[in-house]
Amino acid sequence: MSEAITIAAQALGEVMHGRSLGEVLEQLSAQERPIVQSLTFDALRKWTSSQELIKEFVPKTPPPETAHLLSVAIALFLHGEQKAYAAHTIVDQAVEACGQYDKTLYAKGMVNAVLRKVSQKLQAVVDKGYAPDPISMYYPAWWRANLKKSYPKEWQAIGFQQAQRAPLILRVNERQHTRDQYQAMLSQVGIASKTIDTLAGIPLPSALILEEAVPVSDLPEFYSGAVSVQDAGAQLAAILLNPQAGDLILDACAAPGGKTAHLLELADADVVALEIDKERLTRIGGNLDRLRLHSERVQILRGDASQPSWWDGRSFDKILLDAPCSASGIVARHPDIPFLRRASDIAQLQQKQQGILAQAWKMLKPDGVLLYITCSIFPEEGEDQAKWFAAEYPNALRLSAPGQILPSATNDGFYYALFKKNGS
Numbered sequence: 001m002s003e004a005i006t007i008a009a010q011a012l013g014e015v016m017h018g019r020s021l022g023e024v025l026e027q028l029s030a031q032e033r034p035i036v037q038s039l040t041f042d043a044l045r046k047w048t049s050s051q052e053l054i055k056e057f058v059p060k061t062p063p064p065e066t067a068h069l070l071s072v073a074i075a076l077f078l079h080g081e082q083k084a085y086a087a088h089t090i091v092d093q094a095v096e097a098c099g100q101y102d103k104t105l106y107a108k109g110m111v112n113a114v115l116r117k118v119s120q121k122l123q124a125v126v127d128k129g130y131a132p133d134p135i136s137m138y139y140p141a142w143w144r145a146n147l148k149k150s151y152p153k154e155w156q157a158i159g160f161q162q163a164q165r166a167p168l169i170l171r172v173n174e175r176q177h178t179r180d181q182y183q184a185m186l187s188q189v190g191i192a193s194k195t196i197d198t199l200a201g202i203p204l205p206s207a208l209i210l211e212e213a214v215p216v217s218d219l220p221e222f223y224s225g226a227v228s229v230q231d232a233g234a235q236l237a238a239i240l241l242n243p244q245a246g247d248l249i250l251d252a253c254a255a256p257g258g259k260t261a262h263l264l265e266l267a268d269a270d271v272v273a274l275e276i277d278k279e280r281l282t283r284i285g286g287n288l289d290r291l292r293l294h295s296e297r298v299q300i301l302r303g304d305a306s307q308p309s310w311w312d313g314r315s316f317d318k319i320l321l322d323a324p325c326s327a328s329g330i331v332a333r334h335p336d337i338p339f340l341r342r343a344s345d346i347a348q349l350q351q352k353q354q355g356i357l358a359q360a361w362k363m364l365k366p367d368g369v370l371l372y373i374t375c376s377i378f379p380e381e382g383e384d385q386a387k388w389f390a391a392e393y394p395n396a397l398r399l400s401a402p403g404q405i406l407p408s409a410t411n412d413g414f415y416y417a418l419f420k421k422n423g424s
């Protein structure tokens with residue numbers, strides 16, 4: 001584990017310099033990735049508390065490599081991992097990891113002493129019956145202020161929720177198996193799951209939550225498309241758009257294709273999956289191939305949804321607009337997000353969202369419906385945009401939709417608004 005701790009500490013350093021964790025993890029070998037991902041995710045989730053503990057116990061500010069290494073190790077204590085690894089194992093492995101880049105006795109001695117003290121302090125807290133760390137996720141000041149302004153009562157609970165490990169949630173491909181059948185298949189290989197039956201009052205017929213996360217390679221028939229990994233909040237999208245056989249549907253911001261696939265699982269619709277990013281675009285076909293949903297009904301196009309240049313002029317019956325956003329609703333799954341965004345991003349994203357909404361509306365048939373989605377909990381990207389849109393387009397009739405969904409133990413945060421086009 002000491003090598004993984006060293007790599008995780010280096011990965012943290014890269015995130016602090018503005019690189020996305022996904023990018024950093026992609027460079028690792030398949031063998032290193034899962035453990036390093038788990039260590040870095042936890043270190044980011046527990047960032048504030050680990051920095052406070054480092055300040056409390058380290059005599060003088062340590063160099064960044066050491067601070068990051070301590071953060072990785074302290075996060076293991078903060079998640080109560082003494083059960084998984086004995087405290088002395090965590091300390092020994094961290095000291096060994098330190099020796100991989102700093103051979104001085106001082107550095108190793110300091111890491112040893114600090115982690116022993118941290119472990120004792122946290123054990124005393126746990127002995128009194130408390131969780132080692134009640135709230136921790138790091139949020140930059142502007143992010144916290146935004147949350148607090150939007151959710152004066154709930155903002156701390158939201159922060160707490162987003163600092164937890166996110167569960168693994170599946171969407172069963174009902175073209176292959178019913179949810180009950182798949183649950184039985186899971187149980188046969190010893191994987192315990194529960195159904196998630198509704199969210200925001202809307203039935204979720206295909207959602208399963210695993211009691212413990214497993215690698216996808218352990219999921220029965222994953223590679224032949226029996227199931228996808230998709231948050232329960234995201235599973236509402238295709239259900240709300242309610243695709244029907246023969247519908248012409250635009251998935252305006254489609255990669256990696258999670259919602260495109262769900263639309264195709266639900267109906268024999270004709271779907272145009274549009275995506276601006278060349279690399280991400282390739283993932284749509286891959287996902288549809290795996291799920292056995294790739295057919296002549298699907299057109300995968302590279303293009304900018306805020307421009308008509310890619311459009312052949314055929315109006316759509318339905319549009320799913322999963323807009324680029326701050327991703328503030330999916331921090332539990334991507335704990336590097338608050339470290340990477342800037343306050344100024346929000347206004348820029350709002351402009352992009354409005355540009356895509358305006359163009360999409362032109363491509364929608366009279367009486368067609370448009371579902372606007374963001375995986376954000378900032379109202380600037382959700383309800384404010386829906387209000388702007390309704391005011392800007394008097395022919396937009398707002399239909400019933402969940403609006404803002406906040407993160408919980410079984411779903412990420414999403415925003416949903418549904419509009420029907422009255423006349424042309």
Ligand SMILES: C[S@@+](CC[C@H](N)C(=O)[O-])C[C@H]1O[C@@H](n2cnc3c(N)ncnc32)[C@H](O)[C@@H]1O
Nearest residue numbers: 253254255256257258259276277304305322324
């Ligand atoms: C929230 S993600 C979509 C997730 C996807 N719907 C799914 O469920 O798998 C938003 C996507 O929009 C793409 N995007 C951003 N701006 C775009 C634009 N102007 N036109 C088309 N796609 C865009 C991004 O590259 C990103 O892949």
